[in-house]
Amino acid sequence: MHDPDLERLFSAVIDADISDADHARLERRLSTDAAVRREFLSWMAMESALEWGAGNESDKQPSAPRSPSADTTGWRHRHAVAAGVAGAAIAGFIAVCVMMAGSRDKSPPVAETVRPFHAAVPVQATAWMSDLQQAQWHGDKIWHLGDAITTGPLRLTAGSAQLEFSSGAKVVLTAPADVEVLSPSRLFLRSGSITPFVPPAARGFTVVCPSGEVVDLGTEFSMQVDASGKADVYVIDGEVDVAVGHGPTAGRRRLTQGFGSSLLQTVSHEPRDTARPVIVDHFDGRFQATEGCSPLAWTTWDRDCAAEVKNGSLQIPIDGAAGRQYPIVRVVADHDLPFAGNRTTITAKITLPDGGTAAREHRWAGIVIDDAAHDKTPLAAYQPAVALGVLLSPNWQVGVWGRGEKVQKHHRVFTRDDDAVGPYQLVIVVDDSPAARKRHESATASVTVNGLEVLAEYPLRLGSRPRLQFQTHTEHRDGGRGIVLVDDVSVSVALNAAGEYAAGEYAVGRNSPDAEAPRPVNALRSAD
Amino acid sequence: MEHEPTKAFVAEITAVQRRLHGFVRTLVYDRDAIDEIVQETNVTLWEQAERFEPGTNFAAWACKVAWFKVLEHRRGRKLTRIRFADELVETLAAEAIQAEEEHATERAALERCVAKLSTRHRDLLSLYYEKRLPLPEIAATLDSNANALGQMLHRIRASLRECVRRQLSAPAS
Numbered sequence: 001m002h003d004p005d006l007e008r009l010f011s012a013v014i015d016a017d018i019s020d021a022d023h024a025r026l027e028r029r030l031s032t033d034a035a036v037r038r039e040f041l042s043w044m045a046m047e048s049a050l051e052w053g054a055g056n057e058s059d060k061q062p063s064a065p066r067s068p069s070a071d072t073t074g075w076r077h078r079h080a081v082a083a084g085v086a087g088a089a090i091a092g093f094i095a096v097c098v099m100m101a102g103s104r105d106k107s108p109p110v111a112e113t114v115r116p117f118h119a120a121v122p123v124q125a126t127a128w129m130s131d132l133q134q135a136q137w138h139g140d141k142i143w144h145l146g147d148a149i150t151t152g153p154l155r156l157t158a159g160s161a162q163l164e165f166s167s168g169a170k171v172v173l174t175a176p177a178d179v180e181v182l183s184p185s186r187l188f189l190r191s192g193s194i195t196p197f198v199p200p201a202a203r204g205f206t207v208v209c210p211s212g213e214v215v216d217l218g219t220e221f222s223m224q225v226d227a228s229g230k231a232d233v234y235v236i237d238g239e240v241d242v243a244v245g246h247g248p249t250a251g252r253r254r255l256t257q258g259f260g261s262s263l264l265q266t267v268s269h270e271p272r273d274t275a276r277p278v279i280v281d282h283f284d285g286r287f288q289a290t291e292g293c294s295p296l297a298w299t300t301w302d303r304d305c306a307a308e309v310k311n312g313s314l315q316i317p318i319d320g321a322a323g324r325q326y327p328i329v330r331v332v333a334d335h336d337l338p339f340a341g342n343r344t345t346i347t348a349k350i351t352l353p354d355g356g357t358a359a360r361e362h363r364w365a366g367i368v369i370d371d372a373a374h375d376k377t378p379l380a381a382y383q384p385a386v387a388l389g390v391l392l393s394p395n396w397q398v399g400v401w402g403r404g405e406k407v408q409k410h411h412r413v414f415t416r417d418d419d420a421v422g423p424y425q426l427v428i429v430v431d432d433s434p435a436a437r438k439r440h441e442s443a444t445a446s447v448t449v450n451g452l453e454v455l456a457e458y459p460l461r462l463g464s465r466p467r468l469q470f471q472t473h474t475e476h477r478d479g480g481r482g483i484v485l486v487d488d489v490s491v492s493v494a495l496n497a498a499g500e501y502a503a504g505e506y507a508v509g510r511n512s513p514d515a516e517a518p519r520p521v522n523a524l525r526s527a528d
Numbered sequence: 529m530e531h532e533p534t535k536a537f538v539a540e541i542t543a544v545q546r547r548l549h550g551f552v553r554t555l556v557y558d559r560d561a562i563d564e565i566v567q568e569t570n571v572t573l574w575e576q577a578e579r580f581e582p583g584t585n586f587a588a589w590a591c592k593v594a595w596f597k598v599l600e601h602r603r604g605r606k607l608t609r610i611r612f613a614d615e616l617v618e619t620l621a622a623e624a625i626q627a628e629e630e631h632a633t634e635r636a637a638l639e640r641c642v643a644k645l646s647t648r649h650r651d652l653l654s655l656y657y658e659k660r661l662p663l664p665e666i667a668a669t670l671d672s673n674a675n676a677l678g679q680m681l682h683r684i685r686a687s688l689r690e691c692v693r694r695q696l697s698a699p700a701s
Contacts, residue, residue, distance in 0.1 A: 011682045013557050016609050031616050041554050045631040048550040049638050050657050146596025
């Protein structure tokens with residue numbers, strides 16, 4: 001197209017010298033005509049190219065057209081890059097200078113024109129800080145517009161802020177608010193008030209709170225969690241699914257516009273889906289269980305420094321003796337609990353040892369469910385026979401491993417250094433019930449840590465004799481040490497979605513090679 | 529532990545400068561503001577250097593950061609000379625990203641077109657873009673007046689644009 005009038009308008013923009021009437025006219029043409037916009041963009045791009053020194057060659061080399069990616073020789077480049085990094089770390093600035101100096105005589109960098117451009121999706125970040133209004137944050141943290149948010153807590157103490165997720169959802173936080181980004185489509189609301197806006201593309205965006213979760217179905221809703229963990233949800237427009245509790249069996253209710261709901265906090269040391277039999281071991285000599293159950297018998301698999309029950313908790317040492325690589329101390333619950341065919345909930349409270357920042361690196365403790373098919377052999381946590389592993393580390397990580405491939409979800413759950421040792425309230429639901437198998441064609445696992453859902457409905461391949469073990473581990477060769485405390489371990493088995501256990505019923509392991517005569521579930525082997 | 533930016537990151541951020549400038553130029557029309565925004569973008573990119581993963585689309589990320597800086601700038605300065613509606617600016621930004629490949633091709637053609645300009649025209653470009661002299665000062669050097677030079681600049685741009693279009697439709701330059 002050749003439109004002289006339009007070209008004059010473009011030039012006027014470039015020269016920043018345009019009448020109000022012309023401004024209005026240009027704006028109208030740009031808004032309504034994609035071809036005009038395209039031409040405008042090309043003009044501006046051309047202007048940028050000229051500022052960068054297109055055609056800056058001296059007349060001595062008139063016939064050698066330079067490759068477009070040779071922008072290291074444009075006059076603009078020197079100014080711009082130097083200016084660009086002036087505000088950055090000194091080390092970075094020097095590195096760039098070295099980079100530039102080195103590249104002057106070499107072939108131009110290929111990077112610039114090779115990769116195709118797609119829509120501006122932030123590929124580095126799960127979410128972005130997309131608006132700030134007099135926002136103040138806990139601990140004098142400073143956030144800027146456009147900052148990427150990956151993991152970690154966000155505590156807004158004043159003002160308001162908006163997070164934009166790479167899924168397209170936007171969430172407005174109003175102080176005071178304490179949230180944590182879990183994924184492009186999940187946000188944890190610990191306390192405070194938020195308003196999510198979820199476009200159709202991000203449908204399914206979920207807000208998780210201590211007492212349940214809210215799944216957006218194309219809507220605008222507001223949500224508030226108070227100090228006791230009670231959550232109030234109000235649907236402004238559209239509809240949401242509200243679930244009380246976590247995991248696949250949490251009761252779900254649909255709320256439509258104008259309706260609200262309250263979710264009460266139900267986290268406790270008891271399993272959420274309480275059903276007989278319940279076995280709770282407080283390690284204090286007083287064993288609590290329904291009639292007919294025996295305590296879980298604990299056996300130490302490794303090492304001479306055995307775990308022991310002492311002072312009301314199961315104590316498992318971390319032993320990073322020099323020279324040992326990946327020392328693991330394992331304590332196995334000797335039991336006859338039928339994971340197969342049932343929904344089993346395991347809870348435990350784990351406290352990690354303190355000992356200074358340096359010593360905290362790479363020390364782990366956790367729960368592993370593995371396949372004890374060849375159960376005389378101690379298994380390392382990282383081998384494929386592991387069905388599910390949940391490892392905790394004071395180094396800000398919760399890692400979850402699944403059978404076969406390593407499904408790692410390293411999630412920054414804990415917020416302050418003095419929180420790092422815990423205690424961590426772990427709840428693991430291993431669901432091999434018919435309902436779970438219908439949904440996923442396999443068993444599933446879900447994991448909650450201190451009320452925060454870390455893993456939801458992960459498809460799991462249970463072995464024939466899944467075994468429950470606690471373990472400690474360190475990657476420190478020079479003596480990561482300490483004692484991990486495990487307390488309040490409970491295991492319960494629920495047969496159906498309603499959480500009812502029919503006394504007298506049982507399930508033999510599905511793949512059990514030797515199908516013995518069936519026994520009631522609650523007859524545990526006693527420790528010898 | 530202090531994180532040192534990797535060589536890969538440094539290479540990426542160096543290579544993206546021109547594109548960043550080009551992107552911001554389509555949305556902001558005050559030259560000083562453009563420089564400021566590009567600089568702020570760079571600062572943010574550097575601050576987040578440790579999150580960089582080689583192989584990902586660095587340019588897309590950089591432009592997203594720049595976009596937020598543009599928004600911030602728009603919010604802060606209500607009285608800029610040229611100020612398009614929010615919705616239009618958002619559309620321009622998205623289309624600018626998608627047009628990048630096309631613009632890269634146009635830049636290549638532009639090199640050849642500039643080479644074809646007359647000496648006098650190229651002198652004007654050099655004084656205006658490289659030396660960044662204001663038109664009245666250039667006028668003295670080139671024995672002309674600012675008005676006439678302004679007209680000449682416009683004609684040069686239009687003819688460069690026409691030349692580029694011809695190059696792209698018949699790439700037998």
